[in-house]
Amino acid sequence: MTRNKLLEIAEVGEEEIDAHFHLLPDSYFVNTAEEEIARHVRMINRLLYEINHADSVGSLKPIIEWTPDIENGLSEVNVVTWDRAGLFHKLSGALNIAGYNILEAKAISRRDNIAIDTFYVREKAYGHSIDSETVFAEALDNALISNEDLYPKILDKFLRHKDSYLKVTHNPIAFSFHPKVEIYQALSRKTAIIETQAPDTPGLLYQISYQLHRKGYDITSANISTQQGIAVDTINFRRAITNQTISREKLQELNREITQIVTETFPFLKS
DSSP states (O other), rough: EEEEEHHHHHHSSHHHHHHHHHHHHHHHHSSHHHHHHHHHHHHHHHHHHHHOOOOOOGGGEEEEEEETTTTTTTTEEEEEEEEEHHHHHHHHHHHHHHTEEEEEEEEEOOSSSEEEEEEEEOSSOOOOOTHHHHHHHHHHHHHSOOOOHHHHHHHHHHHHHHHHHHHHHOOOHHHHHOEEEEEEEESSSSEEEEEEEEOOOOOOHHHHHHHHHTTTEEEEEEEEEETTTTEEEEEEEEEEOOOOOHHHHHHHHHHHHHHHHHHHHHHHHOO
């Protein structure tokens, strides 16, 4: 996408367009549709306005836009906010609490610490709320502002609807699938990629991304895909402390702990 084309359709000033091109990698513009990029720029414009009028950065509410995809029975959720520790797992957890199943997700942050997260979700056939979008926004506020751990609510919601969940999602392929976790480290030893393949279960993405946060890592980008009940997640991460290297021993420890998460969660569903 060209700068002039974005300037034409995004309806914001030239400085903000130039900043968007300067602060994101070329891969973002290659892999993101024109209308999506324009939407992100407009949402960032709104966020910058809110930043200038907020009492504090900590009190900022994310800019959220929902776009229904009626043909495919999905919703696209775009969230633009000030990047902060654990943002990705809080977003995914809030969607779980609101009764959504995450089918795909993309996450990236600009170099000025503005995070752009896109989720493609479907409302679950069990336990959905009358106003799921409001529930999502409230859960996200609780997580971002009050630092609430969302997993107990995710687990409680699943337990209350466990029988319905198993009836709707029973999939012989998923039940027989053996989870896999691989971690690849960059030559610089400052960044790494974790790839997981596992049966999709309530709160799985939340648990994986929360574990990365708990271990002191920041997620720099993520690509999430769920097909036929199998979740395939690719997450790029680095140490939360800038430019700190990651030891091989720490990555081996992380691999063991993520492997435990993806192998223990699914048998729990069958009990």
